Amino acid sequence: MAMGLSLIFGVLEIVNFAHGEFYMLGAMIAYFLVARLHVGYWPMIAGVTLAVAALGVVLYEALLASVRGRSFERSILLTLGVSMVLQNGAIALWTTTPRMVETEYAYTNVTAGGIRIPLLRVFALALAAAAFAALFTVLHRTRIGKAMRGLAQNPDAALMVGIDPRAVSRLAGAIGIGLAGLAGAALAPIYSVHPTMGFAFVFKAFAVIIVGGLGDVRGAAIAAVALGVVESFVAGFFPLILVDAVAFVAMILFLLFRPAGLFGRGVRV
Amino acid sequence: MGRIDRRLPIALLLVWLGAVTPAGAQEPIHIGSSIPITGGVAFFGQHSRWGTELAIAEANAAGGVLGRKIEVNFQDNRCNPAEAVKSVTQMLGEKKYVAMLDGLCSGVVLAIMPLIERAQIPLVVANASATAVAEKSGAGGNKWTFKVNPTDASLAEAMVAWLAKEGKIANIAFLGEDTDFGRSGMLGFQSALGRRGQKLASTDFYQQGTADFTAVFTKLRAQKPASLALYAIAADFQNLIRQYHSFGVGIPLTGRVLSDQIPKEILASGALDGTSSVQPYTPEVETAGNKAFVAAFQKMHGNPPNLLSYMSYETTRVLLDAIKRAGKADPAAIRDALEKTKLSSLLGDEIEFDKNNLAHKNAVILTIKNGQIVVLGLSRT
Amino acid sequence: MTAAGRAARALGVSAAVLALLGPLLLPGEYPATLGISIATFAVLATGLNLVYGYTGLLSFAQVAFFGIGAYTSALLVVQRGWSLWVAFVAGGIVAALLGLVVAHASLRLSRHAFSIVSLSLALLCLIVARDWVSLTRGPMGLPGLPAPRLLVPGLGAVAVDRPGVFYGVVLAFAVVALAATHRLVHSRVGRALVAIKLNEALAQSHGVDPLRYRLLAIGVSALLTGMAGGLFVFHLTIVDPSIFDFYYTETMLIMVITGGPGSFWGVVGAAVVISALPDLLRFSTDLRMVLYGIVLIAAVLAFPGGVGGWIARRRLLRWRRALS
Secondary structure: OHHHHHHHHHHHOOOOOOHHHHHHHHHHHHHHHHHHOOOOHHHHHHHHHHHHHHHHHHHHHHOHHHHOOOOHHHHHHHHHHHHHHHHHHHHHHHOOOOEOOOOOOOOOEEEEOOEEEEHHHHHHHHHHHHHHHHHHHHHHHOHHHHHHHHHHHOHHHHHHOOOOHHHHHHHHHHHHHHHHHHHHHHHOOOOOEOOOHHHHHHHHHHHHHHHHOOOOHHHHHHHHHHHHHHHHHHHHHOOOOHHHHHHHHHHHHHHHHOOOOOOOOOOOO | OHHHHHHHHHHHHHHHHHHHOOOOOOOOEEEEEEEOOOOOOHHHHHHHHHHHHHHHHHHHHOOOEOOEOEEEEEEEOOOOHHHHHHHHHHHHHOOOEEEEEOOOOHHHHHHHHHHHHHHOOOEEEOOOOOHHHHHOEHHHOEOOEEEOOOOHHHHHHHHHHHHHHOOOOOOEEEEEEOOHHHHHHHHHHHHHHHOOOOOOOEEEEEOOOOOOOHHHHHHHHHHOOOEEEEEOOHHHHHHHHHHHHHOOOOOOEEEOOOHHHOOHHHHHOOOOOOOEEEEOOOOOOOOHHHHHHHHHHHHHHOOOOOHHHHHHHHHHHHHHHHHHHHOOOOHHHHHHHHHOOOEEOOOOOEEOEOOOOEEOOEEEEEEEEOOEEEEEEEEEO | OOHHHHHHHHHHHHHHHHHHHHHHHOOOOHHHHHHHHHHHHHHHHHHHHHHHHHOOOOOOOHHHHHHHHHHHHHHHHHHHOOOHHHHHHHHHHHHHHHHHHHHHHHHOOOHHHHHHHHHHHHHHHHHHHHHOHHHHOHHHOEOOOOOOEEEEOOOEEEEOOOHHHHHHHHHHHHHHHHHHHHHHHOOHHHHHHHHHHHOHHHHHHOOOOHHHHHHHHHHHHHHHHHHHHHHHHHHHOOEOHHHHOHHHHHHHHHHHHHHOOOOHHHHHHHHHHHHHHHHHHHHOOOOHHHHHHHHHHHHHHHOOOHHHHHHHHHHHHHHHHHHO
16 A cells, blocks of 8 residues: 555655545455455456556546646645545445455464464465565566656656656556555455545555655555554554554654655655 | 616515415425534444435325425534534524434534524434533523433443343453544443442553554453453444454453444354443344334335434434424424423333433343344333 | 726725625624634635745644644633633644744754654644543533623623624634735745745855744744634634544645645635635535535646636736736
8 A cells, every 4th residue: 555655656756645545446346346246356356456557547647647747736636636536426426334345265264373363364465565576576677667766766867768757657656556456455355345444544654655765665565564563562552542643653753863764765755 | 776676576576476385385394414424424424314314204205294395404514513513504594494403423513502502493413422412401501402312321321230230340341432432431331330349441442444453452362351342333343343253352242332233254153142232222123113114224225224323213203203293393393392202212112301301212232142132121221 | 007907906805895794794694604714714724825835844734733722722711711812822822832843843854854743743633632531521522612702892791602793703813814924925034935945055045044934934824823723613612623634634735725835815715715615515415525526626727836826827927918
C-alpha cells in the first residue's frame, strides 16, 4: 500500500489522497468476484490487481496527466475530489453494510511453534513481499524502471534522453494504484469490506512513506515493517489507544534524527 | 418597485391555488431526520434510515396517518454537530416538518436539542445513547425531546446483574470502541461492578475503523482475564470476531456481543460457546411481531435488521402513533400525545416515557450454547 | 479607474454589504446559521492562506488550532465561569502559543518537517480530546454550552442565543480578523513573507530573518483560527472531538487552493462559495458528497491556478491591452 503511494509520489510528484479509496475498490471488487462469481483465491488476487491497475490508467489519462509537473496543489485537490466521489459513490451504490469475503482458506490456520496463524495472513505477507521484490527488480533492473527513476530524479534530462514522460508516468500510476488494489485484494479476506475502509489507511501510509523517505520504495517497505513491529509492541504493553499515536510520534522522531528519510535522498515536496 | 407589482398577481394566484386545493387532503405529513449518511459511521445512519423507511412504508401502505401519507426527509450530518445544526436549521426553516427523528450520534442530538426546543418541534431519539440526553429532557428542561432507546448505563447494569447471578463478575477485562458508545459502556460496567465490590481488570479502547486487533488479543491472552466485555459494532465488530476466532483467543466474551453479526461458520464451530451478551434488541427474539419485522425488513432492504434499524423502526412507530392520537399534524399536539405514549413493542413490552421523556424498554440477555444463540430472557432497563 | 469601473466597484461593494447583512434581514434561522458557518470558514481559510499562500508552508494544523481554541474557550466558560468574550481570546492565545512552539521546533529542520509535524499535531489533538477524559469528557464532549451575554448600551445584557444575533457577532469578528490579515499581507511584513516563499536565500541576504517572519505568520494564523473556533462552538452549544474532523482540513485546503494561494480576495470568495456548496447540494440526500467531489474536480480542470490565479491572469491581460 505505502509502496504504491511512494511510487506515485516519486515519479508523478502527486500526493494521492484517493489511494485509500483504490484500496477499498480493490477489496470491493474482490468481494464481488468471490461472493457473486465464486472465483477462487488466487484468480481473485490477480483479477483485482489488474482491474484496479486499469482504473489507475483511466485515472491518470482522465485527470492526473493534466497536472503533471509543477502543480502540487492541483494534485491534492483532484485526488481529494476523486476520493470523495469514489467513497461516497461506493456508499450510494453498495450501501455501507460491511461484507465478508469468504474464500476457500477462510478458516484455515497454520500452527508454528504453538502459535496459530491464519493462513490468509501468511498469504498476505507473502504477497506483500513478492510485490516488493517485483517492484524493486522492475525499478532497478529493467529499462522501464530506470526510465521511471530517471523521470523522478530529473524530468528534463529524462526527456532529453528520449524517455516518453507520459507513457512512463501512466505506467507508474497504473502500478502504484494497482498495488493499492493488490493490498485490497490480499486484505479483503482478512478484514471486513466496506466503503469507508480506505480512510484509516491513508494516514498510516503517509506516515510510512515519510519515514521511509518520499518516493523511496525500499524505505517505504522497511518503514512499513518497522511501524507494524513497533505498533504491536506498543499494543502489547500499553493501552491500545496509544497505538495510533505511535505512527506519528515515530514520524516526528525520525524527522528529527534523519530528516532525509531512511535512505536519505532528501525529502522533496 | 415595478418588479413587486409584477409579482403581486402571481402571489395572489398562488394563494388562490392554495385555497382551492382540497384542504390538504393530498398534502403529506413531513418528518425530518438528520443522520450520518457519509463519513465514518455511515453504516449506522444507513440502518437507522432503513428502520424508519420500513415503518413509514408500512404506515403508508395501511392508508397513511390521519388519512395522509407520511414523508421523511433524511439529511446527512456526518455525525458532526456543525453539520447537524446546519441541516436541522434548514429543515426547521422550511416550516413544513411536524417532528424530527433520531440524529443518531449523542453529540449531534445534544446540539439539535436547543434548536428544536426553540422551534417547538418534537424530537424523538432512537439511537443516541448518552445519558445527558435524558438528563436534559422532560423534567430536565427540554420538553420537546423524547428518547426511546435505553441508556448504556442501564444495559450494563442488566448484564452485570446476570453475570453476578452466574458468579462470573470477577476478573473482567474491557475492550471497547473509543466513542461515546464504548466509553459510556465502560463507565456503566465499571459502576455496575463497583456496586458489587468488583472492578474491571483492564480497559482498552480502539479507534473506530481499526482493522487489526492482533496486538490487543496477544496482550489479553497473556493477561488471562476470566472474561472479556466487548463493546464493538459494525465492521469493527466483524473484524474483531473473525480475528478472535482465527487466533483462538478463547476468553469468554460478554458485554455487547452482536450475536446476529457473527459469521455462521464461527458460531457453529463452538468457539464462542459461553458468550453472554446484552442487547436492546436481537433478531432472534421469538415473538410473532419480531419475526414479521425481520422478514419484512429483509425483503425491503436485502439485509437483516440490527439493533439500530430496530430502534429506528420502533421510534418511528412511536412517533406515528403519537401523530394519530394527536388527531392533527401539529407539533405541540404531537408532543402532548408523545408524553402519553403507551405502545407495545415488537419484543412484547410497553413503551412509556418517564418524567425525563425516557422509555425503559426491555433489554435482551442472550448466550451461546453448542454453537446456537439462546435468548435467556428480557430484563427491564 | 474609469467611471464605469468606479460604478462597478460601488455596485460590488453595496452588493457585498447587502449579502453580509442578508442573514440578519431574511426570515428564519437558516440564513443566519449558514452565515455563521461561512464567516467562520472565511476566517479559517484566510488563516491557512496566510501560512500556505503567503508563507509557503503547508500546514495541516489549522484544524488543531481551531479545536484547541474551541476546547479552551468552552472549558474556561464552563469550568472557570469566564465570560466568552475573554475566553475566546484566551482560546486564540493558547492556540497561537502552541503553534509557535511546534513551528519553532520543526521549522529549524525544514519546511517539510513543519508539514508533517502539523499533520501529526492535528491527529494528536484528536487523540487527546478523545482520551483525556477527565478534562475533555472524551467522546461525550462538553454539551450545553451557555449562550454568551452581550452588553448593549440602552438594553443591558442581551443573551446571544439566536443565530441572527450570533451571526452579527461572528460577522463582526470575521470583518476585524480579515481586515487585520489584509493589512498584514499588504504591509512590509506581507511582502517579506512572499519574498521568503519565492527565494529564501535572496530574502535572507537582504536582511530578512525567515524564521521570525514565518513564526509571525503562523502565530497570527493560529490566533485567528483559535478565536474562530472559540466562537463557533458556542453557536453549536457543544464541543466534542469531531471539532478535529479531518473534513475541516480538507475543506480549508479546498478553499485556499480553489481560491488561489496568496490571493486574499480569491480565497475569501472561495470560502464563501465552498462553505455554502455542500448545503446547496442538500436536495440530493444520497449523491450530495459525490456531486461535491465532481464540482471540485471540474473546478480544478477549469481554473488551473485557482480563482485568484484566473483573476491575476485577467488583470495581466488587461494591462497588456492598455499598454499596447
